[in-house]
Amino acid sequence: MVLVRAIIRPEKVGIVLSELLAAGFPAVTKMDVYGRGKQKGVKVGEVYYDEIPKEMLLMVVEDKDKDDVIRIIMKYARTGEEGRFGDGRIFVSPVEEAYTISSRKKGL
Amino acid sequence: MKEVMAIIRQNKVNVTKAALAKAGIPSFTCRRVLGRGKKLIDLNMFLAITDSEEASSTQLGEHLTESYRLIPKRIFTTIVEDDQVELVVNTIMDVNSTGNPGDGKIFVLPILENYRIRDGQATTEVY
Numbered sequence: 001m002v003l004v005r006a007i008i009r010p011e012k013v014g015i016v017l018s019e020l021l022a023a024g025f026p027a028v029t030k031m032d033v034y035g036r037g038k039q040k041g042v043k044v045g046e047v048y049y050d051e052i053p054k055e056m057l058l059m060v061v062e063d064k065d066k067d068d069v070i071r072i073i074m075k076y077a078r079t080g081e082e083g084r085f086g087d088g089r090i091f092v093s094p095v096e097e098a099y100t101i102s103s104r105k106k107g108l
Numbered sequence: 109m110k111e112v113m114a115i116i117r118q119n120k121v122n123v124t125k126a127a128l129a130k131a132g133i134p135s136f137t138c139r140r141v142l143g144r145g146k147k148l149i150d151l152n153m154f155l156a157i158t159d160s161e162e163a164s165s166t167q168l169g170e171h172l173t174e175s176y177r178l179i180p181k182r183i184f185t186t187i188v189e190d191d192q193v194e195l196v197v198n199t200i201m202d203v204n205s206t207g208n209p210g211d212g213k214i215f216v217l218p219i220l221e222n223y224r225i226r227d228g229q230a231t232t233e234v235y
Contacts, residue, residue, distance in 0.1 A: 001215075003215065003217060017178075026144055026145065026146045027143075027144065027145050027146040028143060028144060029115055029141050029142070029143035029181070029183065030141060030142045030143060030178060031139060031140075031141040031142070031183070058141075058143075058183075060213070060215055093217060094217065094218060095215050095216065095217050096110070096216045096217065096218060097193075097197075097214075097215070097216040098213060098214065098215050098216070099197060099201065099213065099214040100211075100213055101114075101116070101200070101201050101204045101205050101211035101212045101213065101214060102205055102206065102207055102208055102209055102210070102211035102212075104201055104205065
């Protein structure tokens with residue numbers, strides 16, 4: 001299992017979530033975050049804005065589904081065909097165990 | 109070291125906090141999140157209900173779209189030693205399980221390094 005953490009633009013959350021659902025990945029957690037990237041934020045005139053609002057999506061998926069999930073997020077979170085700075089990042093980390101609280105079962 | 113990440117109901121934070129403190133795990137971080145689970149909709153069941161005219165298709169349509177809204181939850185993370193993982197997972201499951209879907213999930217992730225900001229010390233111990 002892997003944890004996929006995607007930091008994306010808030011306005012792209014709707015389409016990404018509905019495409020993930022359509023592809024059979026309903027389970028997802030979303031949180032509001034603020035951050036900056038490699039471009040040090042956004043410069044407007046003389047001012048740097050370095051706490052840019054983003055949304056973080058957390059998904060724990062089986063290893064075999066990882067590439068599908070990443071492909072879907074990558075496709076729909078992009079601005080235009082080419083993509084722009086600030087479209088976000090996806091991080092993948094290992095998950096050793098998962099439990100469902102209601103049934104006390106191990107696994108996803 | 110392991111990170112135990114539990115997505116739980118909003119109204120269970122206080123009991124979880126108390127239960128973990130009692131079990132000797134005082135430190136934790138909690139965040140307000142939104143999410144949805146993997147409860148899938150069985151379309152055939154809904155078709156059967158509309159055919160038998162128990163509910164109108166508008167009602168069902170509303171229900172279908174409602175059920176995929178994101179539900180407010182709390183994400184509860186705590187970093188513990190390897191041998192405490194089982195204790196923490198069981199404690200969280202004991203106080204959070206109501207037996208209904210939506211009780212949440214628990215994930216266990218590895219943590220490689222741990223630094224204390226106060227004195228800049230790298231430790232392999234949690235506390």
